[in-house]
Amino acid sequence: MMQRFVMEVTDEELRKSDAEREDMAEKSVAKILEEAERTEEFSTISQNGSKVITATINIEIQMERIIVDFFFPVDDNPPDPRRLLFQQRFLESTLMDFSKKKEIVQTIVGGEDLLEGSEKAKLQKNLKSLMTWRNAFAHGRLDNRLGGAWHLCYFSSAKQDQLLEDAFWTEVEKVFRSAHDALVQIHGRLLAKNLYQRRNSKGSNEW
Secondary structure (H helix, E strand, O other), X not given: OOOOOOOOOOHHHHHHHHHHHHHHHHHHHHHHHHHHHHXXXXXXXXXXXXXXXXXXXXXXXXXXXXXXXXXXXOOOOOOOHHHHHHHHHHHOOOOOOXXXXXXXXXXXXXXXXXXXXXXXXXXXXXXHHHXXXXXXXXXXXXXXXXXXXXXXXXXXXXXXXXXXXXXXXXHHHHXXXXXXXXXXXXXXXXXHHHHHHHHHHHHHHHO
C-alpha cells in the first residue's frame, strides 16, 4: 500500500501564506495595470503618428494647389486638359516627392514675393520638419526602453532618437498649424494676383 503524504500547517504558516498570496496578487494587478498603460500609450502614439502622416499629406496637397495655380492660373469650366494632365501625371506622380514640391513652392514664393523674408525662412524650416517627422513615423520604430518613456528611433542623415513627450506633440501641432496658415496665405495671394492680372488683361484687350 502506498504511503499517504500528510503535511500539517500551523495557523501562523497559513497567515503567512495568505499574506504572500495577497502580495503576489497586488503585484500581478500592478503589472497588469502597467502593461495596460503601456498598451494605451502605444495606441495613442500610433494614432498620433498616423495623424502626422495624414496632416503632411494635406500639406502636400496645399503645395500642389499653389503649384498648379501658378502654372495654370485660369481654372476654366470645363478645366483645361493641360492643367489636369500636369496635375495628375506630374504633380501627383512619384516624380514629384514632398521635397521637390517644397522647393518649387519656395521658388514661386520668392519670385512672386508672396511672403516676407522671415516668413519664407520659417515656412521652409517648418516644411522640412514636417517631412522629417512624416518619414520618421512612416519608417522608424517605437521603443519604450524596457518600460520607460516612449522614443521614436529613425534615420535622418544620422541615427535620431526623439523622446515622445507632451512638449514634442505640442511642437508638432504648432509647426503644422504655422505651415498650414502660411500656405493658405500664399495660395490666397497668388489667386488674387492671378485675378488682378486677368482683369488687367481684359481691360487692355478692350482698347
